[in-house]
């Protein structure tokens with residue numbers, strides 16, 4: 591029960607009620623495997639084999655899962671994707687960057703670069719939220735900053751090196767919610783960075799970055815030239831990663847869940863199959879919305895719709911905040927829209943760990959609520 595007096599029948603409820611866009615569902619069987627690993631690993635030295643073995647599994651698992659080309663490396667450290675933004679101002683952006691600005695996360699990164707005194711004012715290519723800018727006009731910059739999935743709006747960008755880019759410019763991709771769920775060609779990117787608590791169904795606290803040889807060259811050169819706070823030093827993070835370590839004590843449970851999940855996704859058929867499964871779940875939601883006169887996909891262009899984050903606008907007769915609240919009172923969690931977007935909207939994560947049948951159940955539950963509200 592809830593303040594609206596709506597009860598959703600048990601048989602309409604998803605088996606697992608976690609639909610958030612990060613943090614997102616952590617599969618219970620992975621938590622059970624973590625519990626079995628705990629006595630030999632949690633609370634043990636991160637300089638010994640148990641924890642270094644987890645780092646090694648994560649790095650090798652990522653290289654296989656993303657089919658990284660020769661010379662690409664996987665770096666990681668503490669701090670989450672937000673830390674990579676700060677680190678990029680020291681060791682990835684040389685003078686001037688270009689930013690696709692299409693939502694809250696991409697705006698935040700561009701804003702932070704704009705406030706950095708040793709960098710030039712960045713170029714911002716903005717689009718209305720719910721759409722995406724074209725990757726053009728990127729001459730005169732040394733870094734092109736893209737967002738694979740703009741988590742605040744549910745827009746996906748195609749990852750391509752710009753046609754008119756400078757020789758040697760790096761492509762930096764915030765893939766925080768996309769990584770693991772959406773396929774892409776790694777030769778088109780230089781730094782593909784993310785956190786483990788979204789598509790990788792782990793917990794927060796770490797950042798990971800897939801680095802091309804050109805990115806490694808840039809990092810090592812700028813690390814030697816610019817004084818960098820130790821926690822933001824990507825050169826040092828890379829050197830530690832090569833030794834299957836992190837600069838300081840890592841989030842060990844996060845590492846263990848991440849190693850488990852990347853191997854589970856490989857066993858599920860690899861990135862191409864996982865991408866297709868995520869898109870099938872997202873497709874259920876958009877088709878469902880298209881078939882109702884009180885719901886519509888927020889992202890108008892089907893080609894720009896993310897396979898892992900779906901945003902649905904509702905008609906004023908069906909207040910989204912009420913729908914989410916009724917769902918929450920039944921243990922169906924985190925369907926609220928991104929707060930600052932300020933729309934009458936639901937946002938649903940269809941990450942790899944979310945079951946197809948649970949998405950179907952969620953939609954039936956929303957219908958049940960809407961029938962009682964409208």
Ligand SMILES: *Cc1c(COP(=O)(O)O)cnc(C)c1O
Pocket residue numbers: 612669670671672673695737739740741742764765766767785794795
């Ligand atoms: C969640 C998110 C972030 C921030 O990740 P943290 O791990 O909290 O630092 C950055 N960018 C995008 C696109 C995100 O979805």
